[in-house]
Amino acid sequence: MGTLKQAEDLERRARVRRSALVLGLVALSFYVAFIAMSVARA
Amino acid sequence: MAHEHTADHAHGEHDHHGPAHGWRRWVYATNHKDIGTMYLVFACIMFFVGGAMAMIIRAELFKPGLQLVDPQFFNSMTTMHALIMIFGAVMPAWTGLANWMIPMQVGAPDMALPRLNNFSFWILPFAFTLLLGTLFVPGGAPAGGWTLYPPLSLQGGDGFPMAIFAIHLMGASSILGSINVVVTIMNMRAPGVGLLNMPLFCWSWLITAYLLIATMPVLAGAVTMLLTDHFFGTSFFSASGGGDPVMFQHIFWFFGHPEVYILILPAFGIISEIIPTFSRKPLFGYDAMVYATAAIAFLSFIVWAHHMFTVGMPLAGQLFFTLSTMLISIPTGVKVFNWTATMWKGSLTFEPPMLFALSFLFLFTIGGFSGLMLAVVPADFQYHDTYFVVAHFHYVLVPGAIFAIMAGVYYWLPKWTGKMYDQKLGTWHFWLSTIFVNVLFFPQHFLGLAGMPRRIPDYSTQFTDWNMVSSIGAFGFGLSQLLLPYIIWKCVKSSGEKATSHVWEGSHGLEWELSSPPPYHSWTDPPSGDVIKRGVQH
Numbered sequence: 342m343g344t345l346k347q348a349e350d351l352e353r354r355a356r357v358r359r360s361a362l363v364l365g366l367v368a369l370s371f372y373v374a375f376i377a378m379s380v381a382r383a
Numbered sequence: 384m385a386h387e388h389t390a391d392h393a394h395g396e397h398d399h400h401g402p403a404h405g406w407r408r409w410v411y412a413t414n415h416k417d418i419g420t421m422y423l424v425f426a427c428i429m430f431f432v433g434g435a436m437a438m439i440i441r442a443e444l445f446k447p448g449l450q451l452v453d454p455q456f457f458n459s460m461t462t463m464h465a466l467i468m469i470f471g472a473v474m475p476a477w478t479g480l481a482n483w484m485i486p487m488q489v490g491a492p493d494m495a496l497p498r499l500n501n502f503s504f505w506i507l508p509f510a511f512t513l514l515l516g517t518l519f520v521p522g523g524a525p526a527g528g529w530t531l532y533p534p535l536s537l538q539g540g541d542g543f544p545m546a547i548f549a550i551h552l553m554g555a556s557s558i559l560g561s562i563n564v565v566v567t568i569m570n571m572r573a574p575g576v577g578l579l580n581m582p583l584f585c586w587s588w589l590i591t592a593y594l595l596i597a598t599m600p601v602l603a604g605a606v607t608m609l610l611t612d613h614f615f616g617t618s619f620f621s622a623s624g625g626g627d628p629v630m631f632q633h634i635f636w637f638f639g640h641p642e643v644y645i646l647i648l649p650a651f652g653i654i655s656e657i658i659p660t661f662s663r664k665p666l667f668g669y670d671a672m673v674y675a676t677a678a679i680a681f682l683s684f685i686v687w688a689h690h691m692f693t694v695g696m697p698l699a700g701q702l703f704f705t706l707s708t709m710l711i712s713i714p715t716g717v718k719v720f721n722w723t724a725t726m727w728k729g730s731l732t733f734e735p736p737m738l739f740a741l742s743f744l745f746l747f748t749i750g751g752f753s754g755l756m757l758a759v760v761p762a763d764f765q766y767h768d769t770y771f772v773v774a775h776f777h778y779v780l781v782p783g784a785i786f787a788i789m790a791g792v793y794y795w796l797p798k799w800t801g802k803m804y805d806q807k808l809g810t811w812h813f814w815l816s817t818i819f820v821n822v823l824f825f826p827q828h829f830l831g832l833a834g835m836p837r838r839i840p841d842y843s844t845q846f847t848d849w850n851m852v853s854s855i856g857a858f859g860f861g862l863s864q865l866l867l868p869y870i871i872w873k874c875v876k877s878s879g880e881k882a883t884s885h886v887w888e889g890s891h892g893l894e895w896e897l898s899s900p901p902p903y904h905s906w907t908d909p910p911s912g913d914v915i916k917r918g919v920q921h
Contacts, residue, residue, distance in 0.1 A: 357495045357570050364562045364596055372600035372607075375634060379608055379619050383626050 401903055410505075413497035414903065415482045416799075418504050422479030423792075425507060427868060429471030430785075432515070434861050436464040441823075441857035443840050444850050457840035458526035459518070465529035466546075469646065470553045471511050473780070476788045477649045478503075478560045481588050484795065485564060487894040487901060488582045490573025490910045495566040503559040510552035517542030517549075528838060530635055531606065533620040533628050537613050544614070547606045554599040561592035561599075573893075573906065575915035579670065582892050586673050587652030590680045594641045594648070597684075602638040605631060629694055636687035644683040646780060648676060650747075650787030651718055654740050656892070657794055658722050661737035662729030663889040668721040675714035675721075682711045692763045701760045708758035712751065719748055734887070735809030739790035742782055742817045750778030753828065768838075771831025777824045786816070789867065796874060797882035801900035804874035808866060815863035822856030893918035 402408045402417065412418050439460050443451045452460070482500065486493055494500045517524040522540010525531070536543070568589045572581065608619040609631070618624025620631040651672075659666045666672065688696060688704045696704075722744055731737070753775040757763050766772060789812075797803050826849035831837075835846045842850065882899040896918045897905050910918065 353570055357566050360569060361496060361499075361562050361566050364565060365558075368558050368562075368596050368600045371597060372604050375601050375604035376608060379604075379630060379634070382630065383617075383619055 411501070412504075413493070413501055415486050415494045415497070415500065416901070416903070418494075418497075418500050419479045419482030419484075420799075421504055422475045422482060425504075426472050426476035426479060426788075429467050429475065429511065430864070433464050433467035433472055434864065436460045436467065437857060438861050440464065441854040444842070445854040446851065447842050447844050447847055449841055452840065454840045455523060455526055458528075458838060459524040461838050462525045462528055463514070463518070466514060466525075466550075467511070468780075469529065469642070470550075470557075471507075471514075473646050473784050473788070474553075474557060475507060477588070477591070477646075478557075480584075480649070480653070480788070480791050480795075481560075481564055483799065484894060485567055485585055485588060486571070487897060487905055488585055488892055489568060489571060489576050490893050490906050490915070491567060491571035492904060492907045494563050495571050496563050499559055500563050503556045503563065506552050506556040506559075510549045510556065513545050513552070514549035517545045520545065530632075530639070531609065532635070533609060533612065533631050536609060537620075544610065547610045550606050551603055554603045557595050557599050561595040564588055564592040565596070573909040573915065575910075575912065576893070576919060579673070580919045582652070583655035583666065583669070583672055583676075584649065584652035587648045587650075587655075587676055590676050591645050591648045594645050594680055594683065598638045598641045598645070601634060602642075605634040605638065608634075629691075632691050632694060633688065636690045637684075639690065640687045641680070641683040643776075643779070644679055646784045647747075648680065650743065650784050651676060653787045653791040653794070654722060654743055655718075657736045657740040657790055658725050658744075660794075660887050660889040660891070661734060661740075662726045662731055664725055664729045665891075666721065667724035667727075668717070671717055672721055675717040678714040679711060682707060682714070686711065689758055689763070692760050693767045705758050705760055709755060712755055715751055719744065730889075732888075734793075735806055735813055736790045736794035736887075738810065738813040738817075739786045739793065742813065743786045743790065746778055746782030746786070746817075746820070750775055750780075750783055753778065766831060768836055769831035770827040770835045770837055773837050774824050774827035774831060777827070781824065782817070782820050786820075789816075792867075792871070794887075795894075796871065797886045798894060798897075798899050798901065800874055801882055801898075802874055802877060803880040803882050803886075804870050808870050808873075812863060812866040812870065815866070816860060819856050819859035819863055823853055823860050824856070826850075826853045826856075891918065 402414065403411065408417060409421060412421065439452060440457065443449075443457055482494065485491075514524075520541040522542055524542050525536065525539050525546045527536035527539065539546070568581070568585055572578075608617070611617040612619055612621055612626070618626035620626050620628045622628060655666055655672055686704060686708045688700060689708045692701060692704070733741075753771070757766055757772065757775060793804070793809055830846055830849050830853070833846065835842055835850075884898050885895045886899060893906075893910060893914070894901070896910065896914050
């Protein structure tokens with residue numbers, strides 16, 4: 342049981358890290374995309 | 384008592400991991416309750432700093448002519464008041480409430496990323512020191528309005544790059560905080576807490592967090608380009624170099640309109656918690672409330688140009704932005720209807736949280752209606768940049784967002800402190816706030832309709848009477864807000880009536896299954912099936 346709980350916990354930590362990174366990348370891409378769009382337009 | 388026993392039993396064995404002592408507890412804080420408290424204290428301080436600036440503005444406008452400050456400083460006050468209230472008071476207050484409540488409401492031991500949480504908070508004092516520091520540098524604080532439109536904003540002095548850097552820091556703090564909220568709600572819910580039965584405060588914050596992640600980088604991009612235009616010779620927004628100043632307005636409002644919903648969506652969540660509690664009925668139309676919140680968030684991305692009708696745009700653009708703006712009234716109407724239907728035939732009582740929630744309901748709706756008037760292009764041509772717009776957005780943000788924050792604080796304060804506050808004083812705070820907020824902002828509709836422009840320190844004499852009334856309302860409103868920190872301080876310091884775990888007779892939700900105050904580490908073991916059954920309401 343303990344090992345199962347630990348495995349679940351590790352899996353959840355990985356999921357947390359992964360989703361945080363994806364959201365961070367989404368934010369970064371919005372930042373870059375709007376500047377790139379303005380460069381293209383100018 | 385049985386409930387308290389459950390919570391204490393579940394967490395008693397972890398209680399020895401208490402908080403650190405002294406300054407270390409706060410500087411190195413990773414506990415969601417400590418960080419939530421810091422956000423709320425910070426927001427309260429900024430509320431009074433921004434409020435003091437509002438007092439300067441209203442004192443200057445008490446009568447025509449220039450009496451107290453010079454026009455440049457007056458414009459700095461309007462700009463700084465807005466930036467501080469939006470980014471320093473309302474947004475951190477929401478994040479503070481999210482920090483305190485979301486883990487307790489979803490049955491999680493803490494936010495998913497506690498150290499990131501600490502970092503998100505501690506960015507803010509540096510950002511606002513920098514922003515307030517602009518008041519003391521040559522050229523003074525930014526004075527071009529919170530919208531920072533070029534070319535005016537580019538004419539600032541040494542304060543300009545400081546303000547831009549401060550805005551970047553605020554944005555970074557908001558984005559990191561939002562990532563934490565999304566990741567917590569998506570990954571840390573206890574078994575049995577599903578997406579469609581979690582409290583609406585969590586739902587509204589989840590949607591707000593996505594809005595923040597999508598829009599704050601857009602603001603950051605816009606101000607980065609302002610910075611390069613000013614210091615590195617680019618011409619993004621400079622017509623003389625082939626750029627387009629109107630493009631800044633499009634980019635700014637692509638951020639700016641969703642930002643309005645970032646400020647108000649968590650309020651919808653809180654009101655959806657409070658009205659059922661004090662009506663002693665479940666919320667009417669939970670699913671519809673969730674879908675309405677999502678619909679408002681989606682629509683907020685396709686209405687931005689209604690802020691720019693007077694800039695000039697093709698007829699098709701005018702029609703599109705008018706109609707898309709009006710569409711927002713449908714999901715918003717669903718919400719107002721559902722709150723009213725929740726109260727219908729309910730067993731209502733009027734404690735301070737409910738009073739503020741009811742005031743929100745009436746006064747926010749007035750702000751919504753004046754927003755509809757502004758969505759009509761020919762009418763907007765008349766109202767644009769007048770005090771009618773000032774009245775509109777203050778009705779949305781003061782008795783809207785700020786009253787909802789106060790309602791939330793009065794709702795959860797006994798849970799946080801384990802003690803009841805002075806409800807009589809809270810009721811006084813409510814009545815004074817509600818009366819004075821209307822004395823302050825309602826006459827501004829008349830001033831705007833009569834043609835008084837915003838962001839000016841002087842005005843034509845026909846506007847004198849309503850300006851005096853508005854200023855008296857402002858001083859009354861400002862003074863009555865001092866009651867809030869006093870009530871909180873009195874509650875924290877008093878050895879008065881202890882709060883039960885459920886605090887309010889009609890309250891439902893996992894946070895009410897914990898003792899009052901909750902253990903330093905709550906839900907270190909997920910809530911049991913029985914607790915979930917009692918605490919999850921839908």
